[in-house]
Amino acid sequence: MHLGHSLSHGGPDAVSAGARRPDGARRALRIGLGGPVGSGKTATVAALCRILRDEVSLAVVTNDIYTREDAEFLLREAVLPPERITAVETGACPHTAIRDDISANLEAVEDLEDEVGPLDLILVESGGDNLTATFSKGLVDAQIFVIDVAGGDDIPRKGGPGVTTADLLVVNKTDLAPHVGSDLARMAADARAQRAHLPVVFQSLRGEDGVRDVAAWVRERLAAWTA
Template sequence: MGARHDDHHHAPDGHGRALRLGVGGPVGSGKTALVAALCRTLGPDLSLGVVTNDIYTTEDADFLRRAGVLDPERILAVETGCCPHTAIRDDIAANLDAVETLEDRFGPLDLVIVESGGDNLTATFSRGLADRQIFVLDVSGGDKVPRKGGPGVTTADLLVINKTDLAPMVGADLGVMDRDAAAVRGERPVLFTSIREQPSAGAVASWVSDQVTAWSHTHATPAS
């Protein structure tokens, strides 16, 4: 896309544009449910946009539109046609175009959420696309998953371990998951949740809200 010298929200340093939040994780971990929860909880106070990624469909975007969590026009779908991590890490042009389309149409926005298609533990977002990253795991894979590490688990700004209500049914020890996640992540935060039982995802929404506030304080458009 060509340079836009009259438009501050595309500034490379982030001044005057929304915080861009990447949400990634394996298939079935609850990424779309988390995005829906964030829209429900944060939507009344923040101006939001969402970009979803699927390989050959618009399924996740369609789910969010049907759920009524946001004005449907504020939800855009990218069909990657390739491995999901390619579109969020290696060739981010389609996602950037979608983000900038939302900001052009509805800006100024406070937050744009970019949801990756389901991928493995190596999935990470390019920092040219996402300013903050959430990686979502769920307990159905067993309590050994966090200690396997991988860039998604170890480097995301927030690790969310979802579907805690399933732990007794799959024999997962949440204490073990908490210990192992801390061991591979150091000081980076980990939150446990069950979006089925807590549809507001309150703790995650509070973390995101704090990130938006910090971003707005440090990336306000410079006075002319």
């Protein structure tokens, strides 16, 4: 179990986004999950682990500013063996560790591949951030951005790089819409206007379908990665 990574200052220039490891083997597909505080990123990661762990070899890197709370939640839920979950304490704004100085996260994913590999998939969860949060392409191969209906149904209309450019936008906690006055149809229309052809998934982890559609999207990315 790795819970001790901290953010260093190596800078993004030293990062390689190559698809192969030094030994020539294909590395794991890396998918980043970002979004505002409380949007349901960790719950989505947990649900993905439960549905995919019997199909693929996967691991998780979480990011928090001063704690290891998200990693410890995943450990308590036993979504993966402990050695497949590691934490980065950023000590700064979350976007710093996923976009500006990714060295600690890059070290974490490479350590996981060295120590529990071979891996097919690594999920890198950002700490809670704002609508501008995006991952460096030197760290992840695809990005999921998670928002929730309780944050306001105007979030897709407001846009921001996370909403408009992520490879997949997840609108989470749809079961709360009647209770918080959010219009799901309006959110869907605004998301389409902001994202053009990029996909959007509406989900409730309390519902029967849960994370099914996001898992299907991940499977498609994995198939393309290994083809």
